[in-house]
Amino acid sequence: MKTLNSSIDVPLFFRRLREATQNALLLDYDGTLAPFRVDRGRAFPYAGVREILEKLVGVSRLRVVIVSGRWIKDLKPLLKLKKRPEIWGSHGMERLRADGSYEIAKMDENLLGGLVAADEWVENAGLIKHAERKPGSIAIHWRGLDPRKVDEIRNRIEPEWSLIARVWGLTLKEFDGGMELRAGVQNKGDAVKTVLEEMDREIAAAYFGDDSTDEDAFMAIKGRGIGVLVRNELKPTAADVWIKPPGELLQVLHKWLPGE
Numbered sequence: 001m002k003t004l005n006s007s008i009d010v011p012l013f014f015r016r017l018r019e020a021t022q023n024a025l026l027l028d029y030d031g032t033l034a035p036f037r038v039d040r041g042r043a044f045p046y047a048g049v050r051e052i053l054e055k056l057v058g059v060s061r062l063r064v065v066i067v068s069g070r071w072i073k074d075l076k077p078l079l080k081l082k083k084r085p086e087i088w089g090s091h092g093m094e095r096l097r098a099d100g101s102y103e104i105a106k107m108d109e110n111l112l113g114g115l116v117a118a119d120e121w122v123e124n125a126g127l128i129k130h131a132e133r134k135p136g137s138i139a140i141h142w143r144g145l146d147p148r149k150v151d152e153i154r155n156r157i158e159p160e161w162s163l164i165a166r167v168w169g170l171t172l173k174e175f176d177g178g179m180e181l182r183a184g185v186q187n188k189g190d191a192v193k194t195v196l197e198e199m200d201r202e203i204a205a206a207y208f209g210d211d212s213t214d215e216d217a218f219m220a221i222k223g224r225g226i227g228v229l230v231r232n233e234l235k236p237t238a239a240d241v242w243i244k245p246p247g248e249l250l251q252v253l254h255k256w257l258p259g260e
């Protein structure tokens with residue numbers, strides 16, 4: 001583990017974890033708890049992660065929250081947990097609480113028009129097999145493709161989707177393995193803020209993530225907890241500490257179990 005923010009006392013944080021009345025563990029999924037796979041439907045967690053999550057979800061005083069860009073319905077078969085954590089999907093557009101109740105944020109109809117335009121363009125461009133549609137966004141995935149093919153797809157999409165983004169007021173973002181056009185007004189930072197607002201002031205909280213969309217969450221947790229970048233290579237980030245998966249990830253997750 002490497003501390004990136006000198007104003008954060010990491011040993012003190014883990015001592016507070018023992019003493020706080022409530023703790024929150026917020027976790028991204030792809031690239032953080034699970035290695036990337038070309039077949040996204042087979043991106044199962046790293047060995048040992050499912051077992052520890054199962055234990056963590058059962059810890060009293062600890063709220064385990066998964067915050068993913070995926071549609072919740074696509075995430076559940078990969079997590080396959082017996083006990084249910086709280087899950088925020090589609091970058092915070094949807095929320096499945098631990099009690100099973102489900103909510104989805106309302107979307108502006110004008111913004112949805114932009115998504116329809118992007119969807120039609122993808123279909124006409126013959127790129128539908130690379131597309132992922134979910135509430136409030138559409139993504140194109142190019143992981144595993146030949147680099148020349150990636151450049152070709154990026155060069156075709158970027159001008160078209162940039163135009164759609166400008167005209168309809170959507171957000172275009174490249175992520176690790178593709179590009180996404182989002183109509184959602186919610187981002188992962190909003191999900192983190194909502195969870196923390198529902199909890200006591202004196203909690204120990206951490207957010208674990210790997211990618212550009214996690215930066216909103218790293219910013220949102222500042223002052224309330226620590227941001228943990230989970231990645232093999234360091235990159236510019238607002239996170240407070242950096243760990244490499246899966247070894248250091250498992251070690252740090254174990255610290256959240258009582259008596260460890």
Ligand SMILES: [Mg+2]
Nearest residue numbers: 028030031211
């Ligand atoms: Mg990720």
